[in-house]
Amino acid sequence: MPELPDVEWARARLRRWMRGATITAARSADRRILRPQAPAAFGRALDGRRVRDVSRRGKWLRIELDGGVLLFSHLGMTGGFARRDPAAPALAAERARFDLAPARGKPSSVRYVDARRFGRLIVAERDIPEWTDLGPDPLADGIDSRRLAQTLGRRRLPVKVALLDQSTLAGVGNILAIEALWRARIDPRSRSDALAAADVGRIGRALQAVIRHELAERERGGDDEVDERAHAFDVYGRAGEPCPRCGTVLVAIVLGGRGTTFCPGCQVRR
DNA sequence: CTCTATGTTTAATT
DNA sequence: GAATTAAACATAGA
Numbered sequence: 001m002p003e004l005p006d007v008e009w010a011r012a013r014l015r016r017w018m019r020g021a022t023i024t025a026a027r028s029a030d031r032r033i034l035r036p037q038a039p040a041a042f043g044r045a046l047d048g049r050r051v052r053d054v055s056r057r058g059k060w061l062r063i064e065l066d067g068g069v070l071l072f073s074h075l076g077m078t079g080g081f082a083r084r085d086p087a088a089p090a091l092a093a094e095r096a097r098f099d100l101a102p103a104r105g106k107p108s109s110v111r112y113v114d115a116r117r118f119g120r121l122i123v124a125e126r127d128i129p130e131w132t133d134l135g136p137d138p139l140a141d142g143i144d145s146r147r148l149a150q151t152l153g154r155r156r157l158p159v160k161v162a163l164l165d166q167s168t169l170a171g172v173g174n175i176l177a178i179e180a181l182w183r184a185r186i187d188p189r190s191r192s193d194a195l196a197a198a199d200v201g202r203i204g205r206a207l208q209a210v211i212r213h214e215l216a217e218r219e220r221g222g223d224d225e226v227d228e229r230a231h232a233f234d235v236y237g238r239a240g241e242p243c244p245r246c247g248t249v250l251v252a253i254v255l256g257g258r259g260t261t262f263c264p265g266c267q268v269r270r
Numbered sequence: 271c272t273c274t275a276t277g278t279t280t281a282a283t284t
Numbered sequence: 285g286a287a288t289t290a291a292a293c294a295t296a297g298a
Contacts, residue, residue: 003276032294059277077277078295093295116295118277130278157287166278173276236276257289259274274298284288 002075004171005214007059008139010081013223015054017083017110018063021100022050024107028096032117045069045123046098058134058170062127072128076118080226084109091226096121113226134170138211143169143204145197152192152200159195159203159270160188161256172207174258175236176214180206181262182235182245187269188255188262194270235261 002010026046029039049065056062063071073079082091086099086109096112112121122128135151136144148169155162162168163177172180181188183206186199195203234244239252239261248265 006276074277077275116275116277116293118293118295155286161287164277175276257291258277272298275296278293280290280292282288282290284286 002059002077002079003173003176003214004059004138005176005211005218007056007061007075007171008215009218010075011054011056011061013083014061014063014081014110017108018051018098018100019053020051021102021108023047023065023098024101025099026096027099028112028121030095030117033095033112033114033119033121035120037123042096042121042123046071051100057131057137057140058166059173060131060134060170062131068125070124070127072120072122072124072131073112074120074130076114076116076120078116079112079114079119082111082113082226083224084111095119133167135165135167137170138172138207143208145201145204148204149195149197149200152195155192157192158188158255159186159190159192160258160260162192163203164256164258169207174260175233176207176210178236178261179210179233182267183209185267187264187267188260189253190268190270196270199270235263237261 023046026043028034028042034042049067049069052064054063059074061073086107091111091113093113093115094111095114098110100108151168152162160177160181163172180203184202186203235250239250241250243250243263243265246266248263250261251264253260
């Protein structure tokens with residue numbers, strides 16, 4: 001579920017659910033999600049703290065607590081949050097829970113669910129390298145196409161591989177990259193340093209458009225549930241089908257170890 | 271049984 | 285160094 005739009009949606013809901021509330025009990029027994037922290041230290045660090053705010057950079061979430069304590073969360077491949085009554089039983093693949101006493105209203109319980117357990121929950125006193133090393137965030141910072149052109153111009157990788165590097169732009173994932181390159185009519189195999197300024201401009205605008213579009217899609221649906229991604233994409237997952245723009249059959253290849261769908265008819269190779 | 275999967279890190283190789 | 289490739293992690297679904 002998680003690329004930039006999904007994580008931004010998670011941030012907005014977490015902020016609504018948690019801001020101003022006190023964590024009465026933070027519990028997780030999953031040493032893989034908590035790695036390298038111990039489960040006991042997790043509760044000890046968080047219990048009794050009040051949530052000041054929830055922020056996001058790229059695919060990382062940062063829950064800011066009283067006393068300068070920070071809780072970082074990465075959703076990995078299958079992570080997500082849901083809100084339940086504190087008495088509700090554990091969800092399938094529930095890996096952590098945060099019981100909350102809000103400033104006003106009923107107690108609630110925010111659950112972290114993650115089938116594949118690639119996600120992380122990290123307690124820290126200051127920003128962690130995974131957070132500080134991120135490139136510009138397309139939503140928070142915008143996309144500066146001159147800067148993006150400089151970044152891409154220094155690399156000889158296929159442009160899609162360069163886009164997936166979180167120091168290029170934070171939050172771009174496999175689906176976003178595939179959809180944006182299709183919109184920008186650029187072949188994902190194009191060498192990053194072979195792109196013209198106009199190509200980079202189109203890629204930047206396409207990324208913004210796809211992010212906005214997917215964010216808008218997510219503004220519907222059950223608020224308390226784990227985010228579901230039942231969403232039709234233009235090309236992702238559609239290899240073998242005709243290109244919605246030119247009708248050429250869409251092709252699947254592997255780039256940088258990731259499945260990649262594109263249209264050999266209307267996406268130009270640079 | 272096989273293959274694929276929205277992510278990231280690490281090792282091995284060129 | 286830079287780039288490439290593969291594998292690893294853990295689980296579910298087709």
